[in-house]
Amino acid sequence: MIKKQTLWCLLLLLISKAYAFDVKVKVLLEGPLQGATMTTHLVNELKKNYANVPNDAVDLVSVELRTQLQGNAIETKKAFLLKDGSVVDYATLNPILHFNATGNSYYVVVKHRNHLPFASKNLVTNQATCDLTIAQNVFGEPKIVQGKAVMIAGNVHNEAGDMYEINASDFFKVSQANDNHLVGYIPEDANLDGVVNEKDLQIVKSNAEKLYFSQIQ
Secondary structure, three states: OOOHHHHHHHHHHHHHOOEHHHHHOOOOOOOOOEOEOOOOOOHHHHHHOOOOOOOOEEEEEEEEEEEEOOOOOEEEEEEEOOOOEEEEEOOOOOOOOOOOOOOOEEEEEEEEOEEEEEEEEOOOEEEEEEEEOOOEEEOOOOOOOOOOEEEEOOOOOOOOOOOEEHHHHHHHHHHHHHHOOOOOOOOOOOOOOOOOOOHHHHHHEEEEEHHEEEEOO
């Protein structure tokens, strides 16, 4: 007969093998940022297309683990970004992202559909918190808004050779969307309020003039 202590040890072993690398991630998007938090204007649009959407969801992001900053992702997880910058698992809404990767430390990369990617400056260890709102934690020289590092808005022209910089092509796309009065869940909506208008043009124009680009691809 197996003792309870033995069963408990076996259960812990199974749990530990199910997920090998855990991390909490925090990040802010420039577009919807207002004050200390981000707006949630797109939450109803998200609910039209996805299940289990939190009421304080800003948008979807993807979180990658890499062994090298310029290398390929060894694992990617889809997640919801909440208005306070917390990232939660897409399926479980758990603030701890569970990966199957077996290493003890990785670079963490966050990507969004119309903001430039962000990456951790250093390797992040298992069960740590990767706070990418702190400039010292971010690879490169991040843009700072109200004392916080932010992912830069306006990366809407995602075609080969032009995917990781904000330039005139991005501004042209937003200008066209503004002329056509486009609304909804679309990449040209730089501030994520569901409408393309002068506010989006101002954001993208400003970032294009500064030639913001990402070294992370």
